[in-house]
Amino acid sequence: MAIEDLFKVVKDRSKADSKPRPEKQKKQAARIEIPQGLLFKCPRCGAVAYRDDFERNRSVCAACNYHARISYRERLDITADKDTFRELDAGLCSLNPINFPGYEQKIAELREKCGMNEACVTGVCKIHRYETVIGIMDSNFMMASMGSVVGEKITRAFEYATAHKLPVVLFTASGGARMQEGIISLMQMAKTSGAIARHSEAGQLYVTVMTDPTTGGVTASFASLGDIIIAEPKVLIGFAGRRVIQDTIKQQLPDDFQTAEFMLKNGFVDMIVERKSLRSTLSKIFRTHNYTRDGDYMGGAAQ
């Protein structure tokens, strides 16, 4: 019951996100020839912009400041110092632990379509010359639900960071636990939380950046465990699906329910940071946690 309907909610939003409904498309086609994907329509405020302008604006809606979903490649490009990213555990691929019909095929299609092996990419990079472990979840890949591979990659990323005394920055986005892997996916919540506990006990820093949408079992595990939790403006953050809650309470929910702003107001995120300021914010956080920059002279005894 707990995360029931999350996928529906997230899928609905994703549909609203990506393309206009088929009927509308037909109508438009009758009137005027618009090459597909030329325009971006904001799922939050409905404003329409040229996709080029929208993408130049780091995929942020110029009208309402909604920070739209972006692929892991775009995220990496706007986050890491150029040519500093080295991927870890790129070869991990999902199997089918409960023999869910059609699961392997679905995964194969997504690997092809998204150009990635699974919903999460992890590695080491530099941000403003600070070396850090980074993890990016990509909602294009099965709504970045967490199965064995996502759980394993995040766990290994924290183990690597613990061993190499590095901070971790995770960009979270997820529909929650991946139902198609049954109980195994639920266990990834515990596994990742255990790796975070060890990284934390070793005195290392973990920064969560919650992006659209951060929900379900990911909110109820590693996304909520950052020493510092950042959220992007207007994104969806919550545990249970909106529809499930609506069905439970039988009344309309406020508009800002389960947004980054709602989470800030209720004390569950430290700050809302715009995409354009994120690198400098992360840099300040590293600086105030005694991490040193590549190439900086630290004073004192030379090493």
Place this chain on the structure above:
Amino acid sequence: MSELTATQRLAIIREKGRPTVHDYIPALFGNFLELHGDRHYGDDAAIIGGVGTFVGKPVTVIAQVKGRDLEENKRSNFSMPHPEGYRKALRLAKQAEKFHRPVICLVDTPGAFCGVEAEERGQGEAIARNLMEFMTLRTPIVSIVLGEGGSGGALALAVCDELAMLENALYSVISPRGFASILWKDASRESEAAELMKITADDLLRFGVCEHIIAEPAGGAQNDPILTAENISDYLAEVLPRLAAFDTDELLRNRYEKFRKIGVFADMG
């Protein structure tokens, strides 16, 4: 042990009269004292916590409360905890750590409560915090699934050194009904989902999620609650001294490894 399907077991654990923690706590523990509140917001009746003795030794008990009738269920919110329930559980677990007594969690919930207040007070954060804190709690933890172990709401009391399940208990990432509704857009295919999801104690033993199955009398615990309580008692009498014998660092290493190794994937290098 009986060879029932997941659907048949689902029917058994839903049967009226199946014993709950209201029956088991007095049967298993002496000197039980209930302790209330999370010290931040309130006291959640969906989770009972307290101290007691088991075979003469102090233990902390944290239990999700299925009601035996509608009145009891209304009081305990049908065993769907709010964040303050999970925070009470964590407070009592930390207290157990301080006083070096083991923690026994009795899991029986359809899931954490889904509601506006639960979101406002951080249901996700409360569950996440328990997963992390229980992973490093420096005292033995045993969790037993009595009936329904639903999703993150169950897992928040099931990060443990050893997980046992009553023979007919089920433990799943989501209820079979929710699974059918989300993946097939058809909640009426609940029974098909239950079979596919691999949620019985036998399945979970094979996956390495559960370590021990506690036998129930034929037809289910409701047919002989006292015998079922005795079986639980026999298990606790065996497992608690065994875990107590571990050095704490070793106990925590084993606990980490228990979860660390769960996952099914290929590494293509």
